Amino acid sequence: MSLRHTSFLLLLFPFLAAGAQDFRQSNTDESKVPPYTLPDVLKIPDGKEVRTAAQWQHTQRPYVFRLFEENVYGKFPRGPVNMRSKVVSTDEHALNGTAIRKLVDIYFNNDTSAVIHLLMYLPRTHRPAPVFLGMNFFGNQCVSNDPVIPITEKYTINGPGVVNNHVTEASRGSQAERWQADTLLAHGFGLVTFFYGDVEEDYPEGWKQGFRAKLRTALKTAPEEWSAIGAWAWALSRVMDYLQTDPRVNAKQVCLNGHSRLGKTALWAGAADPRFAIVISNESGEGGAALARRWYGETMPIINDHFPHWFNNQYKQYNTHINDMPVDQHMLLALIAPRPLYVASAEDDQWSDPKGEFLSAWHAGVVYKLFGEKAIGSDQYPAVHQPVGDWVRYHVRAGKHDVTIYDWQQYIAFAERFFRKG
Template identity: 55%
Template sequence: MPDKPAGMRFKVRNENKNALGGLATRKQITIYFTQAVDAPSMEVLLYLPNHVSGPVPAFAGLNFSGNQSVHPDKGIFMSDRWINNNQKGIQRNRATEASRGSQASRWPVETLLKNGFALVTAYYGDLEPDHADGWQTGIRTSLQQELNLAPDQWGAIGAWAWGMSRIMDYLETEKRINSKQVALTGLSRIGKAAVWAGANDARFALVVSNESGEGGAALARRNYGETIAQLNRSFPHWFSPAYKNYNQAPDKLPVDQHQLLALIAPRPLYVCSAAEDQWADPQGEFLSAVHAGPVYQLYGKTGLGTAQMPAIEKPVGETIGYHIRTGKHDINLYDWQQHLAFAQKHFRKKAKPKT
């Protein structure tokens, strides 16, 4: 993955030390990728818990609908970028006030803050709009000279993952953040990007894949649920064009996703699935976590510690964690509670997660 551009800079646009009724400090930061006045940029939203002194751990991840969708907080700036119309409160590919807090069920901000964790997020479309022609206005085009990569040498998944590392660049400058305890998380396509970012950037201390499926945590050679061919047909912009060579021959892949997960070793990894989300292949996600285990063993770590698929909502694992819950493709409070417990375990915070 390419490094940060030489001219990258940060600007804190807004800070409110009494956000969410005093529970948090809210900061909004623009990351400019070059020194130019009209530089490509991404907007970062950061919530810090006010009741904890000293540097705090954080969960970081990209969102689907703009930062304003994460929480009803009216102080969050409204995204002015292109957004898919299939998201609530989006009209003519632009956010409206009705989108404020529309994704709040996926981001339990208060729960994270009460447990002493910061939350940092940015809209994935700031990096590349999620449609077949998005590369033309995203960083694959606007930064191709700075990154020394042609647009067709990588895909949108790579661009989104690259942006996650740029968030980490900022967090390393934020005194209230313990940059050695940043957990990276992602759902679905953003989960694919989170796994890729985690494999490439060892600064992320812990990585969470939430129903990332094909091209993420699920084994491609199982050819179950969403296949490589279906993925490339529906979303041709997500991956390098070379991936299409395996549309009809997944068995010819020289590697599979358990090897991608293994690149995160020896850092903690959590994989989660949903029982009704067969498109993402829960069994394939679990098996991928199982077969990443031998690499963890090379580091003297125990991976899952089992090869038996667990019962619904019975989490398993050691340095690799896994659960499958009831319900459909989504991320909910149950998922976050497991992520919190896993992070607290590995970040040496023993307190039981609060809700």
Template identity: 55%
Template sequence: MQHKTIACFIFLFTILFNTHKSSAQVPAGTNVDESKVKPYTLPDPLQMQDGKKVTNVNDWNNIQRPYIYHLFEENVYGRIPRIKLTQTFRVRETGDAIGGLATRKQIRIYLSTADTSAFIDLLLYLPKSKTKAPVFVGYNFNGNQTVQADPAIFISENPLRDSRLKNADGTASDSTRGIASNSWDVKNIIKNGIGLVTAYYGDIEVDTKDGWQTGIRTKLKDELKIQPAEWSAISAWAWGLMRIMDYLEQDSNIDAKHVALFGHSRLGKTALWTGATDQRFAMVISNESGEGGAALARRNYGETIKDLNERFPHWFVGKYRTYNNNASAMPVDQHMLLSLIAPRPLYVASAEDDQWSDPKGEFLSAVNAASVYALFGKKGLGTDKMPPLNTSVGNTIRYHERTGKHAVTEFDWQQYIKFVNEQFK
């Protein structure tokens, strides 16, 4: 019986973190040969429409930044509605956790008074060592119950994308408790005086091609005055993170001025777009976000725009498909998305065995965002050479490529914890 339990755990763990392809799974025809990368020219984030270059923060904030942001809205992610709905917050449960080091809080955010089925369930771990703590905030892939094997954590009520993890009604199986704990280094986060806030991204919209039909893009379209096709799943998930930030600002145990937004894989793409949209997030961390995230689209390496649109058409707005075979025709590239985070601290991370996500393309994107950070007197990576493996480099922008596959590891969290403690001191 014990062997069956272990085998089941390994099976579920494999499902949970195979959220993107690793280098071993790269489809035939995909370029993973650096010598075959074709020459490309990146748009200059400081080049304005009138041909002049941005030379000061005022012109960046008032002219160029809004212009670049609009290009991403129109061509990549769709627009995010800014109508303020009436939200309510309900404390569902509190208790001691992590061996008494933390307080566990479970909060339900009702996103609208008109539809109580539109909600986000938060799981918070706050260190008892601080009365007002900085926090990491980020989505999880399959429900809060996967983050820790704690029977007090409520199981997600919204459907999961993967049928192998769910009950007949689509909700999460009890066997999923704690299966993602290796990717959430909760104890070390807490020991370093930082809190953790997480929620299941399927509370906003289930990650399937037709998830919009039952998610907020349909439920709240009349209240938000936006049609489902005007925005994407990534923008919907970003909108949800902004609603989480609304809650964090009124929780007296959280230092809302020091919130580090974290995301892995598709949720790393989401974190970057959210951070570009909502400057209340004081730091953004992209863990292996790849194409459509931190990686340069104009590099024909690893996953492409066409790959994304064929496999995950719901992630992006319709116009993004027009660049399937011509990334260079797109008026933006992903270094410009990173530049929208300036002057806030930004961490971009890659993995050696995740060539599908193009580690070098992620690194070069961070390199080319530095010119905007320089406007604010902030230093970028300080190098244009790929660093050795398992080495963190940079200043206000930071980067590492570690050994291993597409995942979130203890090494990653060590760097992010250090970055938070340095930048938020």
């Protein structure tokens, strides 16, 4: 699908031009996807086109970022906030002697209830380690069956070991396959994670007990000025602040990764904070990597109906006027440039629109080219288990909406390529 479509298409298919497709309904039939026109990420408001990396960095990038703040995720607070960290415990021989385990609490604004509980597994080396940073869905105890890791008492979404939206002891280690700590450590990478519910519990009224309420005065930002995804993304940046102080971490080699709604969050955090060296989106779908104007899988009105707290209020105004939205998700991916970006899909995860995620990554490549970097060379959708691209890379694997060892193998190889050159 090209950025511009000739007018005869609209004459040939007037029902499509009139928006006959109902975005309140989901579509998983590729033959029914109508033509669409994406906003041009390189077009400056005065009608001219960005032609250099300097123009992008100094003029167009701030403009596009502001559009996402105003129309999708809400304000990204930039002001200083009082923050302190406390190392709760350290085990130099964790995971059968293969890792250093650190539990770190990060407090904000002298409020002991505004706290992020970090779990860190680092390789036992004498050099600062590159790390993968990402939030988890069910509490740190889900990442490993290590009995020392405290079980979260926060509200959680339904999942393994969850009863009435609270985790039980049965949740311990239930997500270990998704995190692959042993695999990361074997390749010299550390793992840093925290429960996203530490920041804001994932339901429409969750903000009332979360950072958006507790830090509204300190951040000079009202809860309605941003969103749950905005708060989770902001917290990732604050964890990055901490990582820059930890001598065991190479803070210049932090890979930010996220799955599903936390993949959306990783993309927004990566766009907002250039300190993240690599950004990885795993099946982030609508409101993440997938194109909003492409009628396939989950759609804007569907996601806004089910998860109204994820995005700002303005985003909901486009439910029935998607073409009026001044951005689409390829522009979010372009904000990562020139840093390496990986977008991944799953063949059976049609709800996330794998092809829409791929096309979004492909369209973002025009910005990478300004920096002289290769992105994805063709708009031809690749076969399963055939990764494509360079500085922007994409794969679709077999299977369902998940994070698997195959995904991690690709991410590790991607990071090794950029971190271990020479």
